[in-house]
Amino acid sequence: MTVVQAKTVEDLAQAEARDYVWTLNFGPQHPATHTTLRLVLLLDGERVVDAIPDIGYLHSGFEKLGEHLNYNQYVTVTDRMNYISPLANNIAWHGAVEKLLGLEITPRCKYLRTILAELSRISDHLLCNGAVGIDVGAFTFFLYAFYQREVLYDIFETLCGARFTNSYTRVGGLMYDAGPLVVEKIRAFVRNFPRTLDDMDKLLNRNRIFVDRTKGVGVLSKHEAIARSATGPIARASGVTRDLRKDEPYLAYEDFDFQVCCATAGDCFARYLVRMAEMRESLKIVAQAIENLPAGGVNVGIDERTALPSKQQVYQTIEGTISHFELVMTNRGFVVPQEEVYDAIEAPNGELGFYLVGDGSDVAYRARCRPPSFIHFALFPHLIRGHTLSDVVAVLGSLNIIAAELDR
Amino acid sequence: MIDRQTTAAVSSEFPSLAWSEFRGQSRAVVPRDELLRVLKFLRDSRGFDLLVDITCVDYLNYRGAQDRFALVYLLSGTRTNERITLRVFVNEPEASVPSAVPLWEGANWMEREVWDMFGIRFEGHPDLRRILLPEEFTAHPLRKDYPLQGRGERHNFPVLRRAEG
Numbered sequence: 075m076t077v078v079q080a081k082t083v084e085d086l087a088q089a090e091a092r093d094y095v096w097t098l099n100f101g102p103q104h105p106a107t108h109t110t111l112r113l114v115l116l117l118d119g120e121r122v123v124d125a126i127p128d129i130g131y132l133h134s135g136f137e138k139l140g141e142h143l144n145y146n147q148y149v150t151v152t153d154r155m156n157y158i159s160p161l162a163n164n165i166a167w168h169g170a171v172e173k174l175l176g177l178e179i180t181p182r183c184k185y186l187r188t189i190l191a192e193l194s195r196i197s198d199h200l201l202c203n204g205a206v207g208i209d210v211g212a213f214t215f216f217l218y219a220f221y222q223r224e225v226l227y228d229i230f231e232t233l234c235g236a237r238f239t240n241s242y243t244r245v246g247g248l249m250y251d252a253g254p255l256v257v258e259k260i261r262a263f264v265r266n267f268p269r270t271l272d273d274m275d276k277l278l279n280r281n282r283i284f285v286d287r288t289k290g291v292g293v294l295s296k297h298e299a300i301a302r303s304a305t306g307p308i309a310r311a312s313g314v315t316r317d318l319r320k321d322e323p324y325l326a327y328e329d330f331d332f333q334v335c336c337a338t339a340g341d342c343f344a345r346y347l348v349r350m351a352e353m354r355e356s357l358k359i360v361a362q363a364i365e366n367l368p369a370g371g372v373n374v375g376i377d378e379r380t381a382l383p384s385k386q387q388v389y390q391t392i393e394g395t396i397s398h399f400e401l402v403m404t405n406r407g408f409v410v411p412q413e414e415v416y417d418a419i420e421a422p423n424g425e426l427g428f429y430l431v432g433d434g435s436d437v438a439y440r441a442r443c444r445p446p447s448f449i450h451f452a453l454f455p456h457l458i459r460g461h462t463l464s465d466v467v468a469v470l471g472s473l474n475i476i477a478a479e480l481d482r
Numbered sequence: 483m484i485d486r487q488t489t490a491a492v493s494s495e496f497p498s499l500a501w502s503e504f505r506g507q508s509r510a511v512v513p514r515d516e517l518l519r520v521l522k523f524l525r526d527s528r529g530f531d532l533l534v535d536i537t538c539v540d541y542l543n544y545r546g547a548q549d550r551f552a553l554v555y556l557l558s559g560t561r562t563n564e565r566i567t568l569r570v571f572v573n574e575p576e577a578s579v580p581s582a583v584p585l586w587e588g589a590n591w592m593e594r595e596v597w598d599m600f601g602i603r604f605e606g607h608p609d610l611r612r613i614l615l616p617e618e619f620t621a622h623p624l625r626k627d628y629p630l631q632g633r634g635e636r637h638n639f640p641v642l643r644r645a646e647g
Contacts, residue, residue: 176505415505416567425534429554482614
C-alpha cells in the first residue's frame with residue numbers, strides 16, 4: 075500500500091486523479107462524530123490512506139470572551155467547553171484564578187471540589203466508553219453507562235440546581251455549600267455504582283466482537299505520546315505514568331489513597347481499560363472524601379475580599395455590608411496582581427490548564443485554555459493511517475474528542 | 483516546581499536568559515535567536531520532554547509593556563515533574579519565530595492556532611494554515627486591536643440556498 079501524505083485539499087484533488095483512491099467526506103454532521111467535526115478521508119478500497127481533520131465549525135471565541143467577562147462570569151463559558159464534565163472545567167478555571175490571586179481556599183471547599191472533579195471524571199469516562207461501545211455496536215453497554223450518568227446529573231442538580239451547565243465554583247469558594255441530601259446521594263452512588271461497573275466489565279472486557287474491533291487499532295507508542303503532547307488517559311494507556319493528581323498534588327488529592335492506572339499497549343482497547351480502571355479509582359477517592367468531609371465554611375474569609383460574604387454577615391456586620399457592595403458594584407470588584415500564571419488540573423480528558431494574564435482589574439487580560447481535545451485530535455491522522463474505514467469511529471471514540479472544547 | 487540545579491545548568495549554558503518567579507513558577511525570557519537551542523537543550527539534557535502548550539499574549543495597551551507580543555512555551559518533564567515557562571518577545575514588522583515542530587510533533591496544531599489567532603509566523607512550519615477560522619478570514623481576532631463583536635465578517639458571509647447549491 076502506498077501512503078500519500080496529502081496536506082491540503084488541492085493535494086487531495088490531485089490524489090483523486092489516481093482512480094483507485096477515494097475521498098470521503100466524514101462530518102461535520104454525522105452520528106458517529108458525536109459532535110460537529112469534519113474529516114476528509116482518503117481511501118484505498120476500505121483502507122484509510124490518510125485523514126485530514128478540518129475543525130473550527132464550533133469556534134465561538136471563548137478566549138476572546140475571557141478578556142471581556144470578569145473572573146466569576148467566565149465560569150459559565152467554561153461549562154460550555156467540555157460539557158461532558160463541566161464541573162472539572164469550573165474547578166480548573168477558578169483554580170487558575172486563585173493561583174493568580176495567591177488565595178488558599180478552605181479545607182471543606184477543597185474536599186468538595188475534589189469530590190466533584192472525580193464525579194465528573196466518572197461521568198466523562200462513562201460517556202466516552204459508552205460511546206465507544208455504541209460506535210462498535212454494543213448498545214446495551216451504552217445504556218448501562220447512561221443510566222449512571224443520569225444518577226450523577228441528579229446529584230449535580232441537587233447540589234447546584236443545574237444538571238448540565240453547573241457553573242458551581244466561585245473565586246475563593248463555591249456557589250453554595252453541599253447539603254446533607256447531596257452527601258446522602260453521593261454515598262448511595264458510591265454504594266451502587268461498583269455493581270454497574272462489574273456489569274459493564276462483564277459485558278465488554280472479554281466480548282469477542284468488541285476486543286476484535288479495538289485491540290491493535292490506533293496504536294500510540296509511548297515515545298509518540300510524549301512527542302505529540304498527549305496527556306491524561308490517552309498517554310497513560312501508552313505507558314506514560316504522568317498524572318497531575320499524583321505528580322503535582324492540588325486540591326486535597328494528597329490526603330487520599332488511590333492508584334494511577336496505566337497500560338502499555340496504547341491501542342483503543344488499552345484506552346478503554348484505563349478509563350474503566352480510573353472510574354474505580356475515582357470512586358475510591360470519592361468514598362474517602364465524602365466520609366472525611368471537613369466542617370466549616372466553603373468560602374474564604376471576608377478579609378480576602380473575593381468571595382461574597384454570607385447573608386448573615388451582610389445584614390449584621392458593617393464589614394459584611396461593605397464587602398458585599400464592593401464585590402457586586404461594577405466599577406469595584408477585586409484586585410488581581412499584574413502577573414501571569416499557568417495552572418492545570420488532571421481533567422478527565424487530560425491536562426486542562428489555563429494561562430492567565432492579570433492586569434490589575436477583575437477581568438483577565440488573557441485567558442488561554444489548554445484544551446486536551448485539541449491536542450488529542452491532532453493525533454488522529456497518525457493513529458488511523460493504514461486502518462479500515464470502520465476503525466475510524468473506534469479511534470475517534472477512544473480519543474474522546476469533544477468538539478466544543480476542540481474549537482472553543 | 484523547578485529544581486535549583488536546573489536553573490543553574492540552563493543559566494550557565496545560556497547566560498542571556500532573564501529569570502523570574504511568581505507563585506513558585508519559574509519563567510525565563512529567551513532571546514528570539516536562541517529559542518530553538520534553549521528548547522533543544524531543555525528537552526535533551528534536562529528532561530523537559532513534554533511540550534504542554536504554545537500560546538501568545540498581545541501586550542498592546544498593557545501597563546509597562548515594552549514589546550507587542552510574547553510567545554509562551556510551557557514545558558514539563560514526564561519523569562522529573564518539573565515545569566518551566568519560556569517567553570519570547572516579538573514585535574510587529576517581523577513577527578515570527580522558528581517553529582518547534584522539528585523538536586515536538588505536537589507543536590504543529592498549537593503553532594497553527596497562534597498563527598490563526600495572532601498572525602505570528604513560524605519559520606519552518608510544515609503546514610502553516612489557519613486552523614479554527616476559515617481560510618478566507620482576513621484578521622487575527624485575538625489581537626487586542628480586534629473588536630469583540632468582529633468587523634462584520636459574519637454578516638457578509640455568502641448565503642447558499644438549496645436551489646442554487
